[in-house]
Amino acid sequence: MMQPDNPLELSPWAVVNEDDADGSLALWRISVPRAGASREVESGELALAIFSTRDKAEEYSTLSGSPSARIVHFDEMQTLQVLMAGYQQGIRYAALDPGMDAARQIFVLRDVLKAARHKLSPGNPS
Numbered sequence: 001m002m003q004p005d006n007p008l009e010l011s012p013w014a015v016v017n018e019d020d021a022d023g024s025l026a027l028w029r030i031s032v033p034r035a036g037a038s039r040e041v042e043s044g045e046l047a048l049a050i051f052s053t054r055d056k057a058e059e060y061s062t063l064s065g066s067p068s069a070r071i072v073h074f075d076e077m078q079t080l081q082v083l084m085a086g087y088q089q090g091i092r093y094a095a096l097d098p099g100m101d102a103a104r105q106i107f108v109l110r111d112v113l114k115a116a117r118h119k120l121s122p123g124n125p126s
Contacts, residue, residue, distance in 0.1 A: 010076045012050035013057040015069050028098035047093035048086045
């Protein structure tokens with residue numbers, strides 16, 4: 001799960017595909033090896049691609065070959081809005097720093113959004 005106090009994870013960089021009418025975020029397809037397969041994460045599922053640095057987002061944009069992609073940096077509230085929108089569209093995961101073969105970490109959006117709701121609830125210290 002994303003750590004609420006880690007600014008890199010709550011203020012990620014992203015690649016926005018300008019070719020899409022709605023300017024959607026770049027996605028990454030999860031590939032889980034059979035031997036170490038997690039029951040929570042299914043191979044073949046799509047994940048929102050988010051990045052800890054601009055350089056990593058630019059590298060991913062280059063790998064994807066999308067000529068009209070732009071790199072954006074989200075603050076904490078924008079990040080939560082983007083994650084919620086992805087979840088509402090049926091995407092259940094976010095991949096931090098994905099590359100050709102692996103991602104640094106996979107987050108379950110339901111868990112991230114639940115933790116964010118708890119953090120933002122009245123009476124909870126920030």
